[in-house]
Amino acid sequence: MEIATKxxxxxxxxxxxxxEDVSKELYRKFLGSRGISAYILFKSIKPGIDAFSSExxxxxxxxxxxxxxxxxxxxxTVTTKSPATGRYVKSSAxxxxxxxxxxxxxxxxxxxxxxxxxxxxQINDKDIxxxxxxxxxxxxxxETIDILHRESGEDYEVATIGPAGENKVKFAxxxxxxxxxxxxxxxxxxxxxxxxxxxxxRGDGGLKIAEPKKFFNLSQKLSKKLLxxxxxxxxxxxxxxxxxxxxxxxxxxxxxxxxxxxxxxADKISGKYLTKSGLLKGRRGCHSCPVSCHRYSMVKKGKYxxxxxxxxxxxxxxxxxxxxxxxxxxxxxxxxxLCWRYGLDVISTGSVIQWAMESYQRGVxxxxxxxxxxxxxxxxxxVLKLIEAITFKREGLGILLAQGVKIAxxxxxxxxxxxxxxxxxxxxxxxxxxxxxxxxxxxxxxPRGPDHLHAQPIAEFNTKVxxxxxxxxxxxxxxxxNPYIIxxxxxxxxxxxxxxxxxxxxxxxFFTSLSWYVINEKNxxxxxxxxxxEKFTPDMIMEAGRRTIVLERCFNVREGHNRQHDxxxxxxxxxxxSDRKGxxxxxxxxxxxxxxxxxxxxxxxxxKTGIPTIETMKGLELDDIAxxxxxxxxxxx
Amino acid sequence: xxxxxxxxxxxxxxxCETICxxxxxxxxxxxxxxxxxxxxxxxxxxxxxxxxxxxKPKCVEVCPTKALKKDKNTGIVRLDxxxxxxxxxxxxxxxxxxxxxxxxxxxxxxxxxxxxxxVKACSVGALKLIKETNISNGF
Numbered sequence: 001m002e003i004a005t006k007x008x009x010x011x012x013x014x015x016x017x018x019x020e021d022v023s024k025e026l027y028r029k030f031l032g033s034r035g036i037s038a039y040i041l042f043k044s045i046k047p048g049i050d051a052f053s054s055e056x057x058x059x060x061x062x063x064x065x066x067x068x069x070x071x072x073x074x075x076x077t078v079t080t081k082s083p084a085t086g087r088y089v090k091s092s093a094x095x096x097x098x099x100x101x102x103x104x105x106x107x108x109x110x111x112x113x114x115x116x117x118x119x120x121x122q123i124n125d126k127d128i129x130x131x132x133x134x135x136x137x138x139x140x141x142x143e144t145i146d147i148l149h150r151e152s153g154e155d156y157e158v159a160t161i162g163p164a165g166e167n168k169v170k171f172a173x174x175x176x177x178x179x180x181x182x183x184x185x186x187x188x189x190x191x192x193x194x195x196x197x198x199x200x201x202r203g204d205g206g207l208k209i210a211e212p213k214k215f216f217n218l219s220q221k222l223s224k225k226l227l228x229x230x231x232x233x234x235x236x237x238x239x240x241x242x243x244x245x246x247x248x249x250x251x252x253x254x255x256x257x258x259x260x261x262x263x264x265x266a267d268k269i270s271g272k273y274l275t276k277s278g279l280l281k282g283r284r285g286c287h288s289c290p291v292s293c294h295r296y297s298m299v300k301k302g303k304y305x306x307x308x309x310x311x312x313x314x315x316x317x318x319x320x321x322x323x324x325x326x327x328x329x330x331x332x333x334x335x336x337x338l339c340w341r342y343g344l345d346v347i348s349t350g351s352v353i354q355w356a357m358e359s360y361q362r363g364v365x366x367x368x369x370x371x372x373x374x375x376x377x378x379x380x381x382x383v384l385k386l387i388e389a390i391t392f393k394r395e396g397l398g399i400l401l402a403q404g405v406k407i408a409x410x411x412x413x414x415x416x417x418x419x420x421x422x423x424x425x426x427x428x429x430x431x432x433x434x435x436x437x438x439x440x441x442x443x444x445x446x447p448r449g450p451d452h453l454h455a456q457p458i459a460e461f462n463t464k465v466x467x468x469x470x471x472x473x474x475x476x477x478x479x480x481x482n483p484y485i486i487x488x489x490x491x492x493x494x495x496x497x498x499x500x501x502x503x504x505x506x507x508x509x510f511f512t513s514l515s516w517y518v519i520n521e522k523n524x525x526x527x528x529x530x531x532x533x534e535k536f537t538p539d540m541i542m543e544a545g546r547r548t549i550v551l552e553r554c555f556n557v558r559e560g561h562n563r564q565h566d567x568x569x570x571x572x573x574x575x576x577x578s579d580r581k582g583x584x585x586x587x588x589x590x591x592x593x594x595x596x597x598x599x600x601x602x603x604x605x606x607x608k609t610g611i612p613t614i615e616t617m618k619g620l621e622l623d624d625i626a627x628x629x630x631x632x633x634x635x636x637x
Numbered sequence: 638x639x640x641x642x643x644x645x646x647x648x649x650x651x652x653c654e655t656i657c658x659x660x661x662x663x664x665x666x667x668x669x670x671x672x673x674x675x676x677x678x679x680x681x682x683x684x685x686x687x688x689x690x691x692x693k694p695k696c697v698e699v700c701p702t703k704a705l706k707k708d709k710n711t712g713i714v715r716l717d718x719x720x721x722x723x724x725x726x727x728x729x730x731x732x733x734x735x736x737x738x739x740x741x742x743x744x745x746x747x748x749x750x751x752x753x754x755x756v757k758a759c760s761v762g763a764l765k766l767i768k769e770t771n772i773s774n775g776f
Binding site for chain 2: 290
């Protein structure tokens with residue numbers, strides 16, 4: 001019995017398998033999955049490589065505390081170079097796959113090279129096999145897991161791609177155990193490019209903790225605290241979709257491709273509606289999560305009878321519903337059902353379809369391209385047809401949209417870039433950042449693109465327990481707990497970035513530390529100290545988070561990123577939100593420039609270029625990274 | 638005394654497994670847990686499997702060395718390792734698949750001496766301790 005601190009390396013080009021220990025030094029510097037994976041990726045791949053080439057690396061990393069009873073600690077990260085953005089991506093998933101990997105004795109699986117035919121990997125404790133996957137290739141996610149369960153046993157946790165990943169759709173995700181997705185930035189397409197269909201894992205091993213009693217007691221205390229939190233209670237009752245009505249009231253709930261931030265019918269697609277309508281069949285908790293915000297829903301009657309979903313989540317509801325002008329929960333479950341089975345990221349899928357709808361509305365889509373599909377807002381059948389067309393890259397719209405909205409809009413032109421809701425190649429997640437300035441800044445500097453999962457600075461709204469005190473601690477005054485002002489957004493965003501990086505590394509669900517503010521640097525340091533038996537302090541936790549942020553930034557700079565890329569989608573920076581109007585209704589360049597400059601200054605980055613200085617890198621003990629930046633990017637020390 | 642299960646409430650988080658294995662063995666492991674969540678993720682069905690401390694326990698009946706015994710006062714079925722020869726007849730005959738084997742001895746839930754940690758840890762209320770000894774939960 002050990003604490004599972006190993007990396008399992010598998011090279012699919014030559015079937016070589018080897019195991020590496022993670023050094024104490026790497027834990028001290030990066031804490032766990034997210035940071036350590038970013039470091040391995042930075043050191044292992046050369047800048048400029050094609051994300052679909054055999055040189056790319058695909059790293060699965062369980063959180064350092066994943067598998068234990070620390071509450072909500074079950075998450076796994078997937079790290080690679082994204083085919084959608086050409087940049088660093090960390091996408092993460094819940095479920096129990098990460099815990100199963102830990103019980104097998106490993107924390108990481110790093111996939112190198114490229115197989116010459118479809119394969120899958122089976123990890124049964126220390127027995128590692130690369131197996132032929134001819135019978136799985138072409139199968140959807142659920143069929144694949146069913147077959148693997150039948151062949152190998154139901155206690156395998158399976159991470160797999162669907163046909164979207166096989167076909168290298170730029171926003172294909174990886175699905176873990178039926179209903180948990182690492183969806184964003186095309187991590188599933190990278191897996192498909194490696195001809196890797198699935199990784200099935202089980203383990204009889206266990207985790208031995210350095211100071212178990214203290215670890216156990218603190219875990220129980222934190223679990224209790226989470227359960228007392230009113231937002232966590234709402235999450236249990238109504239899922240992440242508990243937020244639909246609140247965000248809608250703030251005029252930040254994107255509808256009709258971000259043409260609207262408010263929907264009159266939002267109550268028809270809310271978490272409350274899902275529960276009260278009887279569509280909700282059960283609640284689901286990821287590994288070791290006492291909260292259980294995940295859903296299991298099923299349509300029993302009507303047109304969509306038989307459709308099930310491991311959701312739908314808030315993001316799904318906005319992306320496949322309101323965003324497409326559809327306010328029918330049964331339809332949303334049906335569309336979500338297809339995305340689960342095909343292995344598509346719901347946010348990007350919804351986004352490309354909405355772009356097509358608006359382009360059609362504005363008359364810039366040729367009928368030769370749309371053929372028999374008329375993408376009009378509100379048309380349910382069109383959405384389902386387009387999900388199929390994208391997955392199988394069918395002639396016309398399918399091939400176009402499977403490239404992601406950036407390339408699709410550049411291909412069509414005619415001004416359609418203006419309503420392509422993307423930046424850096426990633427479709428924005430479902431928050432109208434025109435209604436919140438810290439969100440706007442966080443989305444603009446997020447290394448993987450404009451979304452909420454690298455820093456969700458919800459404290460600025462002052463709607464959560466502890467938010468006001470946190471804002472006072474970060475900025476010196478409670479008055480900054482206001483999303484409509486731009487002062488001090490840099491301080492707020494940077495803290496959320498740091499804690500998020502630490503949170504991800506340990507395997508915590510990001511709600512615990514970035515929305516409910518229960519898991520924090522103090523208890524993270526205690527838990528990690530008890531777990532590893534090495535002293536960690538709150539400052540070390542935050543510094544490791546910061547180090548991770550700078551490392552990720554350096555990865556992107558090495559790929560050509562600089563200040564000009566720290567932007568939001570065109571619409572959000574140039575058009576007022578129709579439901580709000582006025583100063584607070586736009587992420588203008590002026591406002592963004594001011595926030596960015598404060599942010600770079602706070603970080604110790606070059607204000608003109610947005611690039612971390614060599615001094616900043618060295619101050620964070622990233623000397624080897626600094627040397628690489630001097631050698632490769634001609635940076636001056 | 639036994640653990641009553643409300644199957645409709647279990648969310649499959651497996652927190653009970655991590656806590657059970659730790660409390661009973663000092664190690665966090667799915668395979669060493671006395672309670673196991675049988676998961677049908679696809680259908681969203683999660684079924685905790687744990688010893689029911691049956692009225693007339695099969696395991697007690699088949700044990701050739703009388704290592705397993707049902708306590709008359711508490712209703713808890715316990716294993717006396719001193720008498721156990723590791724034949725695994727009990728594991729084989731448990732009608733609920735609630736016994737396992739660690740390589741040396743069989744193991745099962747012994748209700749943490751009447752104050753089960755899994756029940757305390759189950760935040761959704763799927764596990765409940767029934768203290769009355771005159772109610773049957775199994776054979």
